[in-house]
Amino acid sequence: MKNKVTKRHWIGIPPWIIIGAVLILVPIFVFMTLENIHRQNENTTTLMVEKGAALIRSFEAGARTGMMGMMGMRGGSFRLQKLLMETAQQPDIMYLIVTDSEGTILAHDDPAKIGKNYGKGLDLERVSSSKEVEWRQVSNPDGADTFEVFRRFSPTGRPFRRHHGKMMPNVSRQPPKDLHVDADDEAQLIFVGLDMEPVEIARKEDARHTVVMALILLLIGFAGIVSLFLAQAYRSTRTSLSRVKAFSDNLVENMPIGLLATGRDGRIASFNQTAESVLQLSSQQVLWKRPREVLPRPMWDLIARLKTERRIIVKEIDCPVMAKKTISIEAIASFLEDEGGEFLGHVILFRDLSEIRHLKREVERSQRLASIGKLAAGIAHEIRNPLSSIKGFATYFKERYRDVPEDQETAEIMIQEVERLNRVIGQLLEFARPMSIKKKPASLGALVQDSMKMIEGDAHRKGINVHVKSVSDMEEVSIDADRMKQVFLNVYLNALEAMESGGTLSVELHRDDAASNIEIAISDTGTGIKEEDLPHIFDPYFTTKSSGTGLGLAIVHKIIESHGGTVRVQSQHDTGTTVTIIIPCSREASVL
Numbered sequence: 001m002k003n004k005v006t007k008r009h010w011i012g013i014p015p016w017i018i019i020g021a022v023l024i025l026v027p028i029f030v031f032m033t034l035e036n037i038h039r040q041n042e043n044t045t046t047l048m049v050e051k052g053a054a055l056i057r058s059f060e061a062g063a064r065t066g067m068m069g070m071m072g073m074r075g076g077s078f079r080l081q082k083l084l085m086e087t088a089q090q091p092d093i094m095y096l097i098v099t100d101s102e103g104t105i106l107a108h109d110d111p112a113k114i115g116k117n118y119g120k121g122l123d124l125e126r127v128s129s130s131k132e133v134e135w136r137q138v139s140n141p142d143g144a145d146t147f148e149v150f151r152r153f154s155p156t157g158r159p160f161r162r163h164h165g166k167m168m169p170n171v172s173r174q175p176p177k178d179l180h181v182d183a184d185d186e187a188q189l190i191f192v193g194l195d196m197e198p199v200e201i202a203r204k205e206d207a208r209h210t211v212v213m214a215l216i217l218l219l220i221g222f223a224g225i226v227s228l229f230l231a232q233a234y235r236s237t238r239t240s241l242s243r244v245k246a247f248s249d250n251l252v253e254n255m256p257i258g259l260l261a262t263g264r265d266g267r268i269a270s271f272n273q274t275a276e277s278v279l280q281l282s283s284q285q286v287l288w289k290r291p292r293e294v295l296p297r298p299m300w301d302l303i304a305r306l307k308t309e310r311r312i313i314v315k316e317i318d319c320p321v322m323a324k325k326t327i328s329i330e331a332i333a334s335f336l337e338d339e340g341g342e343f344l345g346h347v348i349l350f351r352d353l354s355e356i357r358h359l360k361r362e363v364e365r366s367q368r369l370a371s372i373g374k375l376a377a378g379i380a381h382e383i384r385n386p387l388s389s390i391k392g393f394a395t396y397f398k399e400r401y402r403d404v405p406e407d408q409e410t411a412e413i414m415i416q417e418v419e420r421l422n423r424v425i426g427q428l429l430e431f432a433r434p435m436s437i438k439k440k441p442a443s444l445g446a447l448v449q450d451s452m453k454m455i456e457g458d459a460h461r462k463g464i465n466v467h468v469k470s471v472s473d474m475e476e477v478s479i480d481a482d483r484m485k486q487v488f489l490n491v492y493l494n495a496l497e498a499m500e501s502g503g504t505l506s507v508e509l510h511r512d513d514a515a516s517n518i519e520i521a522i523s524d525t526g527t528g529i530k531e532e533d534l535p536h537i538f539d540p541y542f543t544t545k546s547s548g549t550g551l552g553l554a555i556v557h558k559i560i561e562s563h564g565g566t567v568r569v570q571s572q573h574d575t576g577t578t579v580t581i582i583i584p585c586s587r588e589a590s591v592l
């Protein structure tokens with residue numbers, strides 16, 4: 001069992017992305033949060049200071065009204081104490097203290113503390129010499145801290161001294177310098193203690209809120225980065241997937257081997273170009289059909305065998321294509337499975353063996369011809385010498401028996417037979433000798449026509465129709481014209497001999513630009529060749545005719561071979577024969 005299930009991250013994000021996002025986002029949000037909290041604290045402080053200052057101002061205003069027209073502090077201090085206690089009733093005020101410049105408490109919301117000293121640790125001198133509001137935070141062991149606002153206390157303004165009985169509303173515009181220039185104006189200080197508890201609570205609440213918001217924003221930012229990354233990863237995966245798919249589609253479609261695949265439902269799901277040309281079926285004809293309905297029997301037999309045998313099958317099969325033709329195919333049939341070993345269908349890879357078999361036969365034939373040729377040449381040589389002696393003696397006897405006509409005739413027959421034998425041996429020797437070819441540019445079309453003229457008379461006498469279809473503008477190719485004429489004549493003569501009772505001889509020239517070949521197909525409607533004779537027709541001395549030499553096609557083969565071409569013979573017994581001569585017309589071939 002295959003165990004190919006690959007381990008996958010549930011989310012598919014590389015750790016460096018997460019680390020990077022954290023490294024960037026966390027400092028930003030920490031900084032922002034701290035900044036926020038700091039600003040909130042500052043705001044609170046400002047608010048508290050303002051609150052304290054307002055309180056002091058209103059207290060001063062109250063004190064001023066109460067002291068109007070009064071001289072000295074003795075009489076005013078009681079009123080001040082009362083006003084102070086009343087003011088200190090306000091909920092947020094922890095305490096309210098008025099001291100002199102040395103810190104001795106002049107008025108306190110807790111009357112028991114009057115006369116005691118306050119303001120330890122403060123530079124009271126400095127505070128009393130300025131009109132600025134100052135603040136500090138006084139820690140309180142029992143509870144929340146106290147926010148203390150303090151400044152110089154000036155209930156009596158200079159304006160009131162100078163212009164008795166007249167109230168100047170714009171006290172605040174009095175320059176502070178004037179206030180302490182006066183020697184008898186004894187400086188006083190006022191301290192307001194504000195309860196920080198509600199502020200602290202609000203501040204904590206704010207801080208918590210800020211942190212929570214920051215965390216939420218952090219999460220959103222993080223999610224944003226991650227989703228951006230995922231979107232990007234998804235997009236790149238999709239594009240690379242579609243690229244891979246396009247590539248594999250092209251691969252399947254263009255591979256030089258036939259591919260046929262069925263899906264899970266048993267219908268044909270893939271059928272590539274090579275499969276189309278081997279089986280002579282178009283993909284529209286077969287796609288999404290059942291193999292049994294459209295494929296030749298040996299093919300769907302293979303699929304059926306796969307189902308029962310459950311193993312890869314390699315087999316050579318003879319497959320009928322079109323109506324009559326049968327081709328041999330080498331097929332490999334197998335299962336299609338996915339990574340997890342789940343069944344997806346069947347696949348058959350196949351290739352046409354006809355071409356290979358043909359080439360094999362061609363090679364065998366060439367080898368056989370070569371060895372027969374050598375043997376024949378040796379024998380012919382041995383026979384030739386005695387033949388000339390025999391001929392000499394026969395001539396002698398012919399002279400000698402001049403008076404006896406019968407004997408003279410016998411001698412004459414001997415001479416003729418020897419000559420015939422000599423001719424045959426000459427032919428054989430010529431066949432066996434390496435053929436000399438003199439190539440010159442010539443038009444094959446013209447050669448076909450010329451050689452046809454030589455047999456036209458014979459053809460008419462036998463009642464044979466001659467039909468030549470050649471391409472007029474065919475370029476000249478480099479060939480040995482005399483030898484080629486010999487080729488055409490030999491083939492035409494065979495065709496005429498096969499059509500004793502009439503028929504049609506047709507010649508067709510065709511230029512195959514893709515393969516840079518010229519094909520000459522010579523067809524007759526004669527007796528045809530028996531299947532068992534077909535492998536031997538190119539052998540020298542193979543003949544089925546009483547007066548045949550059996551050298552015609554052997555010579556044809558030899559000439560075409562030395563032109564770098566091929567000869568193919570297709571024949572159906574009692575129907576006719578087609579001899580196809582293929583001559584290369586590429587530049588390289590014509591130089592040869």
Ligand code: ADP
Pocket residue numbers: 490494495498524526527528529533537538542543544545547548549550551552553554577
């Ligand atoms: P020959 O013509 O002297 O017999 P060939 O080499 O030309 O020798 O032909 C060999 C044999 O091939 C012939 O005897 C004949 O049986 C067969 N043959 C060749 N061409 C044809 C044809 N067009 N139709 C029928 N048989 C043919």
Ligand code: MG
Pocket residue numbers: 490493494548550551552553
């Ligand atoms: Mg012949």
